[in-house]
Amino acid sequence: MKLLEVIKSLSNQTRLDILTWLKDPFAYFAAEELDDYKPSLGVCVSDIAKKAKMSIPTVSVYLKNMAAADLLVATRKDQWTYYKRNEAAIQQLASLIKDSL
Amino acid sequence: MKLLEVIKSLSNQTRLDILTWLKDPFAYFAAEELDDYKPSLGVCVSDIAKKAKMSIPTVSVYLKNMAAADLLVATRKDQWTYYKRNEAAIQQLASLIKDSL
């Protein structure tokens, strides 16, 4: 785990929020958008952009960045890209801070 | 704890390094500089700047910033400002990431 890369990818309020939203999609996204929500896939880019009230390209890049830092996992299915949290990486970050920072 | 503020203050390699150095000063600073090292105070600004190979003003601002984020504790004594880690805050950050992020 590249600590600096991970931390940088968390150093923005919107990106922190996205992690929170993806932790419990039903609590944060409109029901219509979760009609066929699958935990194994996550939520697609445009739904996240809508929730963030930001442009799709901006959010697309954020998500890609967070996936590169391994905080999210991307799955392309048909024309959608779904993102979900990488819980193991988040726990690994917590341990790294706890024990090695 | 203001998560974003804390994370921003960690999103720079030098600032991460400083935390590591202060975790075990004897392992990282020259012995001469630790002649009268006291764990309750920490290490002074110019010794940290020297170790970082950066200008004193730059490091002074970094340290102040990290203290504002509560990651470090500053103590002014005579003409020196000493900084040490705030272990409790670092552990709090780890738990926050583990349980709430």
Place this chain on the structure above:
DNA sequence: TAGGTATTTAGGTAAATGCCTAAATTTGTG
């Protein structure tokens, strides 16, 4: 008060980040 050491504050430039719109690409469908 004068002079010295340590630190902080100011001010400036270069690079990185935040976010947007427009254009290009990917993938499904008639």
Place this chain on the structure above:
DNA sequence: CACAAATTTAGGCATTTACCTAAATACCTA
């Protein structure tokens, strides 16, 4: 293939961050 929907890539402007040097301040001691 042509067209639509979702996403990504490109390009651009504004703000923030990374650093520096110079100047100001704090605090010592003679």
